[in-house]
Amino acid sequence: MRFCSACGQSVDHTIPAGDNRPRYCCAGCGTIHYQNPRMVLGTVPVWGEQVLLCRRAIEPRYGFWTLPAGFMENGESTHEGAHRETIEEAGAQIEMGDPFSILDVPHVDQVHMFFLAKVLNEQFDPGPESLEARLFSEADIPWDQIAFPTVTHTLRWFFEDRRAGQWRLHTQTLRYDRRPRA
Amino acid sequence: MRFCSACGQSVDHTIPAGDNRPRYCCAGCGTIHYQNPRMVLGTVPVWGEQVLLCRRAIEPRYGFWTLPAGFMENGESTHEGAHRETIEEAGAQIEMGDPFSILDVPHVDQVHMFFLAKVLNEQFDPGPESLEARLFSEADIPWDQIAFPTVTHTLRWFFEDRRAGQWRLHTQTLRYDRRPRA
Numbered sequence: 332m333r334f335c336s337a338c339g340q341s342v343d344h345t346i347p348a349g350d351n352r353p354r355y356c357c358a359g360c361g362t363i364h365y366q367n368p369r370m371v372l373g374t375v376p377v378w379g380e381q382v383l384l385c386r387r388a389i390e391p392r393y394g395f396w397t398l399p400a401g402f403m404e405n406g407e408s409t410h411e412g413a414h415r416e417t418i419e420e421a422g423a424q425i426e427m428g429d430p431f432s433i434l435d436v437p438h439v440d441q442v443h444m445f446f447l448a449k450v451l452n453e454q455f456d457p458g459p460e461s462l463e464a465r466l467f468s469e470a471d472i473p474w475d476q477i478a479f480p481t482v483t484h485t486l487r488w489f490f491e492d493r494r495a496g497q498w499r500l501h502t503q504t505l506r507y508d509r510r511p512r513a
Numbered sequence: 514m515r516f517c518s519a520c521g522q523s524v525d526h527t528i529p530a531g532d533n534r535p536r537y538c539c540a541g542c543g544t545i546h547y548q549n550p551r552m553v554l555g556t557v558p559v560w561g562e563q564v565l566l567c568r569r570a571i572e573p574r575y576g577f578w579t580l581p582a583g584f585m586e587n588g589e590s591t592h593e594g595a596h597r598e599t600i601e602e603a604g605a606q607i608e609m610g611d612p613f614s615i616l617d618v619p620h621v622d623q624v625h626m627f628f629l630a631k632v633l634n635e636q637f638d639p640g641p642e643s644l645e646a647r648l649f650s651e652a653d654i655p656w657d658q659i660a661f662p663t664v665t666h667t668l669r670w671f672f673e674d675r676r677a678g679q680w681r682l683h684t685q686t687l688r689y690d691r692r693p694r695a
Contacts, residue, residue, distance in 0.1 A: 335516065355518075365584070368586075370624060405550055406620075409684075410684075433591065
């Protein structure tokens with residue numbers, strides 16, 4: 332951020348009075364531009380013994396498999412956002428279930444939240460962000476081609492809980508080492 | 514938003530190619546400025562039969578009572594943010610527990626999340642955003658002076674679950690009528 336989105340002047344990166352961390356501040360109009368983490372919402376769409384995955388048609392992770400998920404939009408609930416993303420990415424008809432996983436990803440300023448969902452029929456219509464949408468049994472999940480660690484964790488928890496016959500909310504913080512590799 | 518924070522030019526509010534809703538777009542440098550909901554994180558700090566509330570020293574709802582809570586910051590987890598807010602607002606020593614409530618508040622583009630927490634001693638040191646921090650038994654909760662509906666819901670669920678002797682995750686979407694009043 333270099334310019335104030337309210338008045339167009341240059342912003343300073345400085346600690347405002349009464350605050351304890353640097354923000355982008357406009358000396359011209361006084362606006363403080365806070366930056367906060369974003370939520371990514373998705374579902375675990377279940378059809379019998381199978382789970383619906385989408386193959387990404389966009390970067391990052393073009394060609395890799397993911398649960399349908401995307402950034403939460405203003406004006407919607409988490410539940411609605413997860414439902415919307417499942418329609419947009421997989422074109423799947425679903426019945427929404429309970430929250431299943433919440434994963435903090437602080438190094439990219441994101442919180443990922445997945446809901447259980449029941450797939451209502453086998454008619455899928457992948458949107459422009461997906462190359463294909465396909466059902467997978469546990470044995471067929473392409474574990475080495477999953478797009479994001481939050482999806483891998485959520486899928487593993489899903490199959491564990493299903494074997495245990497008990498569903499619970501899973502939470503975890505995923506941290507990555509950002510130091511350059513040797 | 515009137516100006517591009519990357520280059521300082523005027524932005525247009527228009528639907529970008531491949532998107533399905535209006536965004537603030539810069540015709541000069543091509544940046545699309547997405548706007549997304551923010552998370553508010555807090556705790557239900559428990560000391561024996563009592564719960565710790567803070568009386569707000571800032572607007573909105575100056576003078577009203579709240580559970581310690583505030584906006585999630587970049588670089589932290591939900592768990593860390595809720596812990597930080599409890600220290601900042603109440604100056605309380607706590608041991609963090611499980612997620613307890615998630616409330617969608619789509620008309621203000623927020624998601625509120627409260628964790629259970631165990632208060633470790635009765636030394637409180639309210640920060641500049643709180644007039645005081647005080648323990649309340651259920652019978653003494655000032656229900657008509659609670660700052661936000663998400664706090665009222667969370668407190669009610671807390672006392673219900675305690676009576677039932679069973680803790681679970683509570684989720685709800687709070688919607689308000691934004692039409693002007695007659």
